[in-house]
Amino acid sequence: QQQVKQSPQSLIVQKGGIPIINCAYENTAFDYFPWYQQFPGKGPALLIAIRPDVSEKKEGRFTISFNKSAKQFSLHIMDSQPGDSATYFCAASINNDMRFGAGTRLTVKP
Amino acid sequence: DSGVTQTPKHLITATGQRVTLRCSPRSGDLSVYWYQQSLDQGLQFLIQYYNGEERAKGNILERFSAQQFPDLHSELNLSSLELGDSALYFCASSRAGSDTQYFGPGTRLTVL
Numbered sequence: 001q002q003q004v005k006q007s008p009q010s011l012i013v014q015k016g017g018i019p020i021i022n023c024a025y026e027n028t029a030f031d032y033f034p035w036y037q038q039f040p041g042k043g044p045a046l047l048i049a050i051r052p053d054v055s056e057k058k059e060g061r062f063t064i065s066f067n068k069s070a071k072q073f074s075l076h077i078m079d080s081q082p083g084d085s086a087t088y089f090c091a092a093s094i095n096n097d098m099r100f101g102a103g104t105r106l107t108v109k110p
Numbered sequence: 111d112s113g114v115t116q117t118p119k120h121l122i123t124a125t126g127q128r129v130t131l132r133c134s135p136r137s138g139d140l141s142v143y144w145y146q147q148s149l150d151q152g153l154q155f156l157i158q159y160y161n162g163e164e165r166a167k168g169n170i171l172e173r174f175s176a177q178q179f180p181d182l183h184s185e186l187n188l189s190s191l192e193l194g195d196s197a198l199y200f201c202a203s204s205r206a207g208s209d210t211q212y213f214g215p216g217t218r219l220t221v222l
Contacts, residue, residue, distance in 0.1 A: 032209040043112065043200050043213035044153070089153060093209055096141060097166055100153040 003027055004092050006101025013080055014109050021104045022074045023090035030092035030099075035064065035075050038087045038103075047088070048075070080108045113137065114203050114214035122220045128189040131217045135182055135203030141165070142184040143204075143211060144176055148197040159184055160206075191221045 006023045013019045025033075031052060036044035050057045050064045050073065057064045061078040077084055085108050090101040113136035123129055135142050144156040146169075155168035159178035170176075173191075178184045188195060198218050202211040 034210070036213075043114075043202075043215050045112065045213065046210060049210065095166075096143075096158060096204060096209060096211070097168075098143075098155060098211060100155075102152040 003099040004090060004101045006090050006104060008104060009102070010105040010107070012107045012109065015081060017080050017108070019077050019080055019084075019106055019108070020074055021088055021090070021106070022072065023092075023101050024070075024072045025092045025099075026071065027092070027094070028071065029094050032093040032098075033064070033066065033073050034091050034093070034098075035062070036089045036091065036100075038089065044089060077106075080106075082108045082110050084108050112212040112214065114201060114212050116199075116201050116214040116217050118217060119215070120218050120220075122222065123191060124222055125191055125193060127191050127221075128187065129191065129219065131186040131188070131199050131201075131219075133184045133186070133201030133203075133214060135184070135201075136212055138205060139203035139212070140182065140206050141204045142178055142182070143202040144170075144184070144186050145200040145202065145213075146197050147200060147216070153200070156186070188219070193221050195219065196221045 034049035035047045037047045038044040048059045063076040066073045115134045140161045143158045146154045156170040158166040176186045198216045200216045202213045204211045
């Protein structure tokens with residue numbers, strides 16, 4: 001049972017563009033929503049995370065938007081750079097039981 | 111560098127064999143998690159240990175088992191290996207009371 005649905009599967013943008021990756025969850029008990037960035041051959045690295053009592057969180061060029069009523073959250077990358085090319089995973093967690101989305105492969109073209 | 115270490119980096123073995131993957135959590139982290147990442151399945155949670163005790167179980171096969179030792183390092187044992195077990199296996203760790211999980215570099219298992 002897929003509890004976190006992520007889209008799109010892949011995304012190509014030009015340098016400076018604003019890629020947006022969306023996730024939807026089913027279990028309203030989830031209380032922690034992180035985004036991970038993974039480069040080829042590396043482990044996932046925590047990028048930014050949000051809790052459901054906040055509608056938006058910004059860290060540097062990365063922003064999470066959270067819509068509790070719609071059970072959706074998204075990652076926006078401002079002024080994207082070729083170095084941002086990676087696979088991005090959203091996740092939802094309760095009591096450290098974390099469920100991941102299927103991932104989005106982002107390519108930022110120079 | 112997350113501070114989580116995993117060995118070996120690569121492992122190639124044959125069907126029917128048994129392997130052991132090792133993970134050392136970040137200093138001070140009591141929880142260890144194991145995940146399997148395959149091309150068509152994404153990141154699948156396998157099992158969690160907290161201070162030596164099994165805390166949660168995910169989609170872990172009966173052929174797989176894990177344990178966490180008194181020094182908090184963990185091992186994932188995979189037996190009667192099948193071709194479909196070929197994947198990246200990640201270990202993650204977290205502090206007590208924290209939701210944030212830090213991932214290791216992974217072990218790439220290839221079953222021939």
